[in-house]
Amino acid sequence: MSIRIDREKARETYRRALELVESGEHLPEEWTKRANALKSSPSKTYIPMLGTALLARATDPRADPLSLKARASAASGFESYSARGLEASWVS
Numbered sequence: 001m002s003i004r005i006d007r008e009k010a011r012e013t014y015r016r017a018l019e020l021v022e023s024g025e026h027l028p029e030e031w032t033k034r035a036n037a038l039k040s041s042p043s044k045t046y047i048p049m050l051g052t053a054l055l056a057r058a059t060d061p062r063a064d065p066l067s068l069k070a071r072a073s074a075a076s077g078f079e080s081y082s083a084r085g086l087e088a089s090w091v092s
Contacts, residue, residue, distance in 0.1 A: 002070040003062055003079040005086045010059045017058070052083045 021027070038047055053065035064078035072080040 002067075002072075002074075003060060003081050005056050005060055005063065005081050007086070010055055010086060013059045014055060049083065052086055056081050056083070056086055 038050070041047075049068065053068065056063040057065045060081075062079045063081050064074035067074040067078070067080035068083040070080055070082040070085075074080040
């Protein structure tokens, strides 16, 4: 079974995360290290998909971040979702 991530809720989740980063508030060191590692990676292809997976999970805890297609099999206790449908919501 798959879920549909609410785009408006995803936009709000993204806005809150952006505000947190721009506020200068302390972020966990582990996340800062991981973000810097991604930034220095020669392959930038995975960054948008990682952002989409993190946003899906932050927006709806039922989302399996590894099941990026609506018809994919999700891990036990989670649901798949369409990453394509979500990508557009976090850019605007």
